[in-house]
Amino acid sequence: MRQTLDAGGVPLDHISYDPWGAPQGSAIAPFGFTGELQDTASGSIHLRARWYTPGMGIFASRDSFKGFPEQPYTQHQYVYALSNPVLYTDPTGKYAQLEQKVQQPPIISRSEWGAMNPTQAMRPFCVAGACGFAPYGEGFYDPVTNPSGYACYTDLLPGRSLDDILDTIVIHHEGNDQTYNVREVQRKHMLGNGWTDIGYHYAIDPKGVIYEGRDIGVRGSHVEGQNTGKIGVLLLGDFQPGPEVSIGGIVIWRDTDDPRPTQQQVTMATALIRWLDVKYGIESVGAHRDYVATECPGDNAMPFIPSFNAAAQQNT
Numbered sequence: 001m002r003q004t005l006d007a008g009g010v011p012l013d014h015i016s017y018d019p020w021g022a023p024q025g026s027a028i029a030p031f032g033f034t035g036e037l038q039d040t041a042s043g044s045i046h047l048r049a050r051w052y053t054p055g056m057g058i059f060a061s062r063d064s065f066k067g068f069p070e071q072p073y074t075q076h077q078y079v080y081a082l083s084n085p086v087l088y089t090d091p092t093g094k095y096a097q098l099e100q101k102v103q104q105p106p107i108i109s110r111s112e113w114g115a116m117n118p119t120q121a122m123r124p125f126c127v128a129g130a131c132g133f134a135p136y137g138e139g140f141y142d143p144v145t146n147p148s149g150y151a152c153y154t155d156l157l158p159g160r161s162l163d164d165i166l167d168t169i170v171i172h173h174e175g176n177d178q179t180y181n182v183r184e185v186q187r188k189h190m191l192g193n194g195w196t197d198i199g200y201h202y203a204i205d206p207k208g209v210i211y212e213g214r215d216i217g218v219r220g221s222h223v224e225g226q227n228t229g230k231i232g233v234l235l236l237g238d239f240q241p242g243p244e245v246s247i248g249g250i251v252i253w254r255d256t257d258d259p260r261p262t263q264q265q266v267t268m269a270t271a272l273i274r275w276l277d278v279k280y281g282i283e284s285v286g287a288h289r290d291y292v293a294t295e296c297p298g299d300n301a302m303p304f305i306p307s308f309n310a311a312a313q314q315n316t
């Protein structure tokens, strides 16, 4: 527990701890470090089998559990969380457990990468001598005139929460453009396709850097006609072999493609999926080609889809 609120949700007090659980410059709260009962007079933490003394980083009495023979360090009778409180906790006072908390991976926000704001794309026209600008492309949502437009879920599905609406993650690749650059993708979607914003909710570059795309509270534009409830994740790169040109059976030109998503891309995509699953309760992760006829996300990315899907099954 880090903060206490009054009945109106206004913060009353903020508490922080060092990794061992010693409060930093604030009074001891009865339930604080790792959510356990703490004696406000002595500062000792009650971990059921024993009392733990956070200032010293050790237990006040011997461990009733003798430890695992194959892991000698677990046989120490007084240490807390294998002396590694960043990775482990000890809720029973007997043995350490891996901290299960899933954290948000680092995400470069739209303002940090200099995203353009969503806008209604316009196209010049002249009909029978009358000239002007008309909206084209995606356009803003209107239940009558533009039901498939750029829509905040609060307008599209009023009264429903995001964790109720968002149930699927769809994986994409960039394809032949291979700019590896989220700005270029946004430019293409808005200025080329006439969309209101970048179509994907997240983009991940080959170094594993995650970029925020379209606001998560807005329906994406990445699975034609089936966008509602689907989070779009773009892996920057081209994972589809070819195309190629051959003369007389000899390949004379072949498009450059990426042999697979990089290790960093796969690692950070997995971290992103796990976090989105904890946040919204994701039911499945699929490839763009699972929903419509397309090469996306490319043959070389398809082998990773089952493990991405498995990452979304760990918490739900």
Ligand SMILES: [Zn+2]
Binding pocket: 171, 172, 173, 222, 288, 294, 296, 297
């Ligand atoms: Zn796609």
